[in-house]
Amino acid sequence: MFVENILPYRSRINYYRSQEQALRYDETQSPWHKSLNGTWQFLFLNSPSEIPSAFYEGRYQELSWQQIEVPANWEMVGFGKPIYTNFNYPFPLNVPHVIDENPTGLYYREFTYEEGLGKQTLRFDGVESVFEVWINGRYLGKSQGSRLMSEFDITRSLQVGENQIAMKVSKWSVGSYLEDQDMWWLAGIPRDVTILEEADLFDVKVTPNQKKGTWGIDVALTDIEQDYPLAYQIFFDGTEVLVGSFDRCSVNHVTINQPKLWSDEVPNLYTLVIKVADEVYTAVRFGLRSVALIDNRICLNGELILFNGVNRHEFSPENGRAMTRNEIYQELIAIKKFHINAIRTSHYPDIPYFYDLCDELGFLVIDECDIETHGFSEKDCPAVDPFWRSEFIRRGQRLVHRDFNHPSVIIWSLGNESWFGDNFVAMADAMRAIDPQRLLHYEGDRQVTVTDFYSTMYTSIDDLKKRAVQNKTQPSHVLCEYGHAMGNGPGSLLEYQEVFENFPSVQGGFIWEWKDHGIKVIEDGQTIYKYGGQFEETVHDGDFIIDGLVLPDGMPSPGVLEFAKVIQPIKFYLAGTQLVIDNRYKFRSLKNFTLHWQTVDETGTTTPLQTLALPDVEPQSLQLVTLPLIADSQGYLNVSLICNQADGVFSAGSIFVQDQLVLQKFETVTKTLQKSENDSQLIFTTEDFEVVINKQTGNISQFSKEGQALLQREMNLSLGRKRISNDMFVQPQWDKAYLNELYSYCDSIQMTAEKDCAFVIIKQTLTPPVVGWSLKLQQKIQIDGSGCHIDYKGWFAGDYPSEVPRIGWELPLKAQVTEVSWLGNGPGESYPDSQQAVYFGNYQLKGEEWAFSYIVPQDAGNRTNVKEVKVALKDQSTLKIEGSGFNFNVIPYDATVNGRYKELVNLPELGQVLRVDTKVRGLGSNACGQEPQERYKAHSEDFKGTFKLS
Incomplete structure (x- = not known):
């Protein structure tokens, strides 16, 4: 029903006359490559039932032909009308039947053939959606799969001299039920038609591998009739690096010394040239690279991948899906210039030239199979219907065989928005049997049954973080679609990127989508771009197809400029x-x-x-x-x-x-800085200051001034406070969330230092015991002759409480506070909803005068809008803190480390704790009245702040 008489599936092999020609890797310049692109005779019909008998009988001259160019979608050149739907089918869902009102095109042309090599193959890179083909009146076969390669053996059908080729192409087929992609329904022959002269080598597959620290390739050769070895050469950048011979019909391993690895950042390519016969060569370009799951994370050459990607349809506003090579080249150049590193071929395989460019330019490609059944209900979808199983398998096999040799393809995608069922399981098994190395993707596999990672669309930032925390050891999460770029947008790209960069299990995503699909029309001398419903379609989805980062003509929108800046x-x-x-x-x-x-x-x-x-x-x-x-x-x-x-x-x-x-004006204090490091600490020392960072927790474990160590223990970001009377109803929720017991883990440290300055970027995870939430924290710490500058950002993740008492830093001091001088609100304490009785100015208090003494001990003493504070300590040392307007407090020492603030006591042998907070919850009157107003709560939202210690 789907295919008849097509050749076995294989990679896209080509032959060349010389080694030099093979290295140029341009099939169109080979004498063994005869293009049938160009002008064909064409007859457009409303239904297959209108096909004249003369066509089937080979009396082609009796038909009333018009002309059409190949490649082309016929709707784009005046035959029929394009239809846009997102997921609705524009025909009845009545599997396996096809409606009679089925636009059909008859194609015919004559061509001259001169005898070449021993075999001839007729190759179609894509025909929409079903076709049958005849050579010299002899029926060759039938194929479906609109964006998949079909090949026929025409060795016995060709004749030296004049030949005829005829085709019947219909817009709808039983295969159309599997091709319900969010795009224009178009028909015709939008990709190349080629006759290949071939020798005895049917297929070559090159698999890069790394074994025991050495890199090499496994080369699998198929269908070699000769019994002698085949000579090969391997080139890098035009220079021969290896020469040898392959055994016939076997897998040959070749070790490559001093390997140059392929990546999206450095797309190093080798070329394997095999001499098949005298003046007959084939070539395969390959890259040495590994794609693997390491600790359930997707890695390229051992490094964690971050997909800064786009979804890309093949579309030209003038030519539909019949894109020229130059159009594709210019488009990929533009994508690369915006620092985009990955492309998902939504929602079908692209033309082969696209992958050659991705190999060269450096893109990480998710290669998607030509399957989408969005318009079916889950109960009736093809994924669960045994009728479709063989076609699911066949389409997956055709995809993997064709694109096997491209290093840019790192992931196979089973399809898009087609629910899930046993047919996908069988398809995945068949694809893995051909290629066990690459990973599998399918967004509909929500339980990660056959795929290698978790994939979703348009997941909210909060939900992304929630899963990232709860599933630390589970498969990675990739957003195959996010950031919908329809019209003016998308927004919040920075916030998404911060999640991608700070939660290793969330490995990026793909913006929907690269380009608007408007069809170019000239009306009244003006260029306009039409969308769904503007071609008199009865079923359509309007302008939902105008959803790209660039306009149909490629003009960048503000959205793509924002995306490029965010991901640079x-x-x-x-x-x-x-x-x-x-x-x-x-x-x-x-x-x-x-x-x-x-x-x-x-x-x-x-x-x-x-x-x-x-x-x-x-x-x-x-x-x-x-x-x-x-x-x-x-x-x-x-x-x-x-x-x-x-x-x-x-x-x-x-x-x-x-x-x-x-x-900002900066206090320049040039003093020599020394850096040292051991297994557990980074130590930075100037003439006046020393900063010690704990490499396990990521916290500053000691700040010393003029040789005097100031901290009793590590300074740390914290959320809790001693309960105030008006917290009585919310405090139980905070206790259950273990707000006061956060443990710090250092995820990564980067550091650079010069003779007078050091700069450190620290990423941390802060987690409580028992419950499933956490904080992600990023610190940028600068140490120089003027002190220690701390710039921080934080993100809540998981099932965290909606609000907290405060967000900020605690600095546990070794000595008691004797005096505090500050620039900020005063002289008395103030909280966000209680600031009317204080005034901004310079103030000074003794340590014992700092906090108001309530009858029932509770949190007290906060000062708001503090720009600078100087703290004098009992051991004669001092500490200065500067910022742009923070909350500041001096509290008694907690009697228990990581305790729950049940006991805040002044212990002479211990110091006190300084707080530098970016947020503090208001007071309210909820012991009997209202909670603080929303604007005065410390909501569990992304936060940031900056301050300096000196």
Whole structure:
């Protein structure tokens, strides 16, 4: 019913006349490649029942032909009308029947054939949706699968000299029930038609592997009739690196010394050239790379993958799905320039040239099978109907065989929005039998039954974080669709990216989608782009197809500019008068760039552009760069990296990344800094200060000033406080959430240091016992001659309480506080909903005067809007804290470490605890009255803050 007489499935092999030609890897330049693209005779009919008998009888000259170009979708050139639906079928759901009102095209052309090699194959790279084909009146066969390759053996059908080819193509078929993708329903021959001259080698499959620390390839050869070995050469960058011979009909292993690995960042490609016969060669480009699950995380060459991807349909506003090579090339260049590293081929395999470019340019590809049955109910869907099983398997096999050799394809996708059932299980088994190395994806497999990771669409940020916490050891989570780019949008891309970058189990996602699908029409001399319902369709889904990051003609929208900025692989920070460059690439350094920078004051006036040769910054590392003349500047710092020479898709002299940072007047204290490190600590020492960081927890474990250690134990981010009377009804919820018992784990530390400054980025997870929630915390810590600067961000995740008493830092001091001087609200205490009796100013109090003494002991003493505080201690040491407006408090020491604040006592042998809070819950009157108003609560939302210790 689906296919008849097509050749066995294989990779897309091509032959060349010489080694030089094979290395150019352009099939269109091979003498063994005869294109049948061009002008064909065409007869458009409303139904297959209208086909004249003369067509079936081979009396083609009797028909009244028009003309059409191949490749083309016939609706795009005036035959029939396009139809857009998201998931509704525009025909009755009556499996396996096909309606008689089925637009059908008859194709015919003549061509000349000159005898070449021993075999001839007729290849179709895609026909929508079902076709039958005849050569010289001889019936060859039938095929469905609109975006899948079909090949026929025509060796006995061709004749030297003039030949005829005829085709019958229908828009609807039984296969159309499996092709309900969110796109235009179009028909015709939108991809290449080719006659291949072939020798005896039927298939070549190259599998990269790493065994015992060495890299190599396994080469599987199929259908070699000769009994002699085949000579081969392997080239890298045009230079021969290996030569040898393969045994026939077997798997041959080749070790490659000094391997150059393929990645999306550094897409190194080798070319295997096999001499099949005199003046007959075949070639396969391959990349050495591994795709594997390590601790249930998707890894490329051992490194965690972060998908900064887009979903991409094949679509041209002028040509529909009949995209030219140049259109595809320009589109992928544009995608790469926005720092997008991954593409999901929604929702079918693309034309083969697309994968060649992805190999070259460096994209991580999720290659999706041509299956979507969105318009079926779950109960009646094809995934559970045995009638469809063989076709599910067949489509999966055709996909894997065709694209097997492409290193850019790292994941096979079973399809899209087709529910789930036994047919997908059988399909996955069949695909894995061909390729056990790559991973499998399917969003509908919610229980991860046959797939390798969990996939969802449009999951909220809160739900992403909730699953990330509750399933720490479960399969990774990838958003195969998110950030719907319809119209003006999408928003919150930064917040999504922060989740991706801080929760290792959430490995990124794919924006829906790359490009609007508007069809270009000229009306009254004006260019317009039409969408669903504007072609007189009775069933359609309107402008839901205008949902791309770029317009139909490729013009970037504000959305794609925002996305590019959010995902750019190089970040910048200011460390006083120095610039920190954060190279987030996994595999490439930054040796090809010059740094450009200038300052902008608050009137918009810019200083002359400055340039600086950029030191080589290794992958996943930080680098400090001194920028002169910014110490006394206020306003903004504009920075950019400029390509010294061509860099992938970026031309020499072009901007690779850029950013703008806020400049503040900075106290320049140049003092020599020393760094030391052991298994458990990072230690930074200047003439006046020493900062010790615990590498296991990620916390600052000691801050010393002029040789005097100030901290009794680690400073840590905390959420709890001693209960106030008006907390009585919410306090039980906080106790059940174990707010006061957070344990810190360091996820990662990055560090760079120069002679007078160090900069550290720390990622932490803070978790309570018993319950399933956590905090993700990122600290950027700068240590220099003026002190220790801490910039932090945090994210709640899991089943966390909706609000907390406070969010901020606790600094447990070794000595008692004797005096506090501060710039902020005072002189008395204040809370967010109780600030009318205080005034901003400079104040000073003795330590014992700090907090009001309530009859029933409870939290007290908070000061709001504090910019600076100086604390004098009993041991004669002092501590200064500066920020942009924080809550500050001095509380008694907790009598139990990680206790629940049941006992807050002043112990002379211990110091007190300083609090530097970004949020504090208001007081309310809920012992008998109202809770604090929502605006005065410390909601469990993303938070950030900054302060300096000196």
